[in-house]
Amino acid sequence: SFQSSVNISILIVAVVIFLLVLHHNFLGLSDFLKRELSDSNPLGLQPIDFIPAVPQRLADERNDKEISVVVAASDERLGGAIAAMNSIYRHTRSNVVFHIVTLNDTVDHLRLWLSNTALKNLRYRILDFDPHVLEGKVQVDPQKADTLKPLTFARFYLPSLVPHAEKAIYVDDDIIVQDDILELYNTPLKPGHAAAFSDDCDSTTNKVAVRGAGNQYNYIGFLDYKKETIRKLAMKANTCSFNPGVFVANLTEWKLQNITQQLEKWMALNVAEELYSKSLAGSITTPPLLIVFYKQHSSIDPMWNVRHLGSSAGKRYSPQFVKAAKLLHWNGHFKPWGRTASYTEVWEKWYVPDPTGKFSLIRRHSEAYEAK
Secondary structure, rough: OOOHHHHHHHHHHHHHHHHHHHHHHHHHHHHHHHHHHHHOOOOOOOEEEEOEEEOHHHHHHHHOOOEEEEEOHHHHHHHHHHHHHHHHOOOOOOOOOOOOOEEEHHHHHHHHHHHHOOOOOOOEEEEEEHHHHHHOOOOHHOOOOOHHHHHHHHHHHHHHHHOOOEEEEEOOOOOOEOHHHHHHHHHHHHHHHHEEEEEEEOOOOOHHHOOOOOOEEEEEHOOOOOOOHHHHOOOOOEEEEEEEEEEEEEEEHHHOOOOHHHHHHHHHHHHHHOEEEOOOOOOOHHHHHHHHOOOOEEEOHHHHHHHOOOOOOOOOOOOOHHHHHOEEOOOOOOOOOOOOOOOHHHHHOOOOOOOOOOOOOEEHHHHHHOOO
């Protein structure tokens, strides 16, 4: 009987060991399957460039929800996009993925700048924008062919740039973020609205009128109301315009409403009929957006687009107000990396020097530049 109890004990120990080994193998297998599943892209799509691996320490600190931020990066303004991304990255623990839209000849420079500096943990995709999509939609003056900046239209094509996201943030390259971008991302959009912008007559922007810009704050500053096509739209001329340099888009709604096709339609109509205002207050990307989103957009908090820092060399806002702003926007002629703009020291805090030395900060007096 002593022998049989020893045998039973040995059997029990053997069974326990067997179960432990089985359990261990099963765990290994499930880990392996998990890895396999997460490694393969369901659609087999490979973007030009993507850094998927987040160091474990960062993965623990940063939240899982992926926040898509789209920024256009043209070669002559690359330092701007770099500073903008750095300021966003340093102020959030969220899992931000940058979708950097650029032209073919900028890709290598951009990749070097991102991988050889303090930005190497940034998660990003580099997307090559094809200027041919703009053919027939933008009037090109043969004398000023180089003034057409194709990347300013990248924001019209958000669903193709960020195909799997339901929501995205678009930002211009002349911005600095001073708060958590998650707050902007969580901007509530009303049902049926494909985007939220900052209105031009909101109190923060309207503190100082922009000299010589015509009716900067309403539709008549951007659209030619003498044209029948515009009059037929029955859009009130004094409707407050909005700034398209920073916005939050609901991409599901954008696709449902064919926003991209609507914008292209108005671009083509303008080529045929010249519908934009002659004293155009801002960029030629604004008028089609104003038409398509007329009374059909939500609003972002005005502190998330404190703008016109670049419209004159003088200081437009108090230092306290600039400090409180969640996003600063140097729209206008005076960029913080070039001409004498106001509050360049705030911008320089987030600038990361170019390892290739191609992009250098030029500080010159504004008189040396004529407003282009």
